[in-house]
Amino acid sequence: MSFGKPGRPPEDRTLRRRQIYLAVAPLIEQVGYRGLSMKAAARAAHLSIGGLYHYFPTKRDLVLYPLTTDFGSRYCADLSARYAPLLHTDPEQYARMKIRGTARVVVAARPAFQAAVEMGLDEYRSSVETGLAHGLRAFEDAVGHLRPTFDAATIRAMSRSMRRVLMAAVLDRTTAEAEIAADLEMVFDSHLERVSAAPAISR
Numbered sequence: 001m002s003f004g005k006p007g008r009p010p011e012d013r014t015l016r017r018r019q020i021y022l023a024v025a026p027l028i029e030q031v032g033y034r035g036l037s038m039k040a041a042a043r044a045a046h047l048s049i050g051g052l053y054h055y056f057p058t059k060r061d062l063v064l065y066p067l068t069t070d071f072g073s074r075y076c077a078d079l080s081a082r083y084a085p086l087l088h089t090d091p092e093q094y095a096r097m098k099i100r101g102t103a104r105v106v107v108a109a110r111p112a113f114q115a116a117v118e119m120g121l122d123e124y125r126s127s128v129e130t131g132l133a134h135g136l137r138a139f140e141d142a143v144g145h146l147r148p149t150f151d152a153a154t155i156r157a158m159s160r161s162m163r164r165v166l167m168a169a170v171l172d173r174t175t176a177e178a179e180i181a182a183d184l185e186m187v188f189d190s191h192l193e194r195v196s197a198a199p200a201i202s203r
Helices: 013-035 038-044 049-055 059-063 069-082 091-119 121-144 152-171 177-202
Strands: none
Touching: 013 038, 013 049, 013 059, 013 069, 013 091, 038 049, 038 059, 059 091, 069 091, 069 121, 091 121, 091 152, 091 177, 121 152, 152 177
């Protein structure tokens, strides 16, 4: 059974939820989890209160949305689709674009990480693990296309280094997206240089 007006395409609910969160994110950053009301969030998203509850049944669902599988998996898929033409023509550039995309989503999700801190240590730990896992998965997927330049052990080492960069970016609200991207690319470049120099050392 289908619902809605005949001929209207089905709503992209994940995209709509992302749009709503991004509209509310500056308010979350400003007032925090405890200071946020769903009424104020609805105003920020230009929705009725009922409309907001349709997409986010609770305040927790709203503020932690970018740390969910729904948000992370879709964002990774969107990045992959956007840069897919580079995959076969310039896989290194593909990896760099995915790295920059990871920086963008970390900045977007930072209010959610801050809200998780307010909600308690257990919530923070689980939220951070979920959120970072999506970002690092996107990176590992992108760099995986550069094999055999990078083997599995090198990719894991890069991923751990990038995790440390992302953790610092989560905690430091003054770090801009461009700075996060530059730090992530620095990690990528250092491993690329190390791998490129390895044959010369072994000879």
